[in-house]
Amino acid sequence: MEYTYLGRSGLKVSKLCLGTMNFGVATDEKEAYRIMDAAVDAGINFFDTANVYGGSGEARGQTEEIIGRWFAQGGGRREKVVLATKVYGDMEDPNDGPNAARGLSSYKIRRHLDASLKRLQTDHIELYQMHHVDRNVVWEELWEAFLVHIYQGKIGYVGASNFAGRDLVKAQYEAKNRHFLGLVSEQHKYSLLCRWPELEVLPAAEEFGIGVIAWSPLDGGLLGGNALNPAEGSRSVRNQSRAEQRRDQLESFSKLCKELGETEANVALAWTLVHPAMTAPIIGPRTLEQFQSTLRVVDIQLNEDVLKRLDEIFPGPGGDAPKAYAW
Template sequence: MEYRPLGPTAIRVSRLGLGTVNFGLHTSERDAHLLLDRATDCGINLVDTAEVYSEGRAEGFIGSWLALGQGRRSRIVLATKVFRGADERRLSARHIVEACEQSLRRLRTNCIDLYQVHHVDRACPWEELWQAMDQLVREGKVSSVGSSNFAAWDIALGNSVSRQRQWPGFASEQSVYNLRRRLIELEVIPCCRALGMGLLAYSPLGGGLLCGGLTSPAPGRRADGWVRRIAEQHREQLSAFEGLCQQAGHRTADVALAWVLRNTAVTAAIIGPRTVEQLAQNVGAMDVALREEIVARLEQIWPGPGGEAPQAYAW
């Protein structure tokens, strides 16, 4: 397994991260423990979750696994997210601090390595957000702070306010990124690069669409009905994509994941397997090297936004 620094921090994360959105939804606690054991055995050290996943059960499953001891906590970089709350200001200082305490209890740990703001809340002043994060870091409850689902201007503005407070700001951004959804190439990726931030790509397989969504949709897949509907909308592209993968001798999921990982801007890709078998298949994609002619054809099938802003739409 290859590892990369998480932005400007001393944290090093594996190129694949274990996403836990299925924990408590499609994956039982027992199977979640098996997945965590297998992932760490494969060298995956980044474990990503959120307070809202299965109403906290995902964090709880990780916590019960960590409670088994035997050095489990030291083997992972633990990342979770904050956003929702009864408070109208979903990123109010009060909610951030209280949510962190609740996540720590569910995770059964005393420190979160990467505490990510799950979505921007433009009603909350940046000064209030950084006040709360600064408190959590000083208390040793959080090591680094990240953003997720932010626009580039939100990242830049948030970091600007942070640095006025002589605080390091966001270490990373977590955004959706896959062959079908490439809009972050326009501004988010250049922003992260300019600010020295890490980039965590979630949904690299398009929620299942890029795993044979046209020819062989897997039974029980999360959002199965959604996959079928989107597959019909993109039938021509998917047909060309799946045919190209077959000609290249690779599984569609392997090609999709390998394409995301070949982007030097991507620190890690967050996968969300439901089973140990799916995890093993995802790890296997690390050995797939895409030939340039395959990459060129993928760019034709799934065109991006045309490059980076403003050159993508201006002279």
């Protein structure tokens, strides 16, 4: 496994991040344990989850609970993991009252952080991420809320997710005014089929030393290689109409991957790592077999000719801002 710094922090994380959104939904607890054990054995130390993962109602939060029970088995499991979770969503807790709705008030951050720590059976979280922007909350409230928990040792670093470029700039400006490191990461949707972040988000992240974590790097499975010919009952069946609209691109992509002797999924994942702002793509395996197939991603080197062909198949937005807008 290869490692890199998480943004401009001194924390090193694996260049593949284990996503856990399927745990408790498409992946049962026993298989989730096998995947996490295999991830640690392979050198992956970066795990991502969220307080809302696991389903709705009483199932909400069960993904964190599964991870917590895995930690509780001991054997250094917790110590070997850089743990990332998120706050923002509605946990469907009646005790939250009018504050149950999505948001990032100091009140909500405190309550939901403590609940995550309990579910995860740990006393700290390395990376606590805002799952979305809340423009009803001023940064004076946000940074003071996070700083309290940093000083208490409950969280190590603060990250963002689904922020626009202007939100990253505002966050870092306000953090600098407090002589505070600010954001170390931005988790953002980015793939060969979703390249809009190249306009504003990725350049802003690179300039401000914010490590980007790519979610949905296979675009919901469209880049996984089976979207045009899905197995019955697979998730790819639900993507079939979208895949048909992209048939020419996906067929050209498959042809290129065959020439390279690599799977479509692994090439798509390796491509995300080319951008200098990228820390890691999130891999979200449902089975141990799927997990094992992704491990060689960090060994794949895409040369300039291959990158040019990928640009031809999946054109980007035409460069970063402001050049893409002005000329």
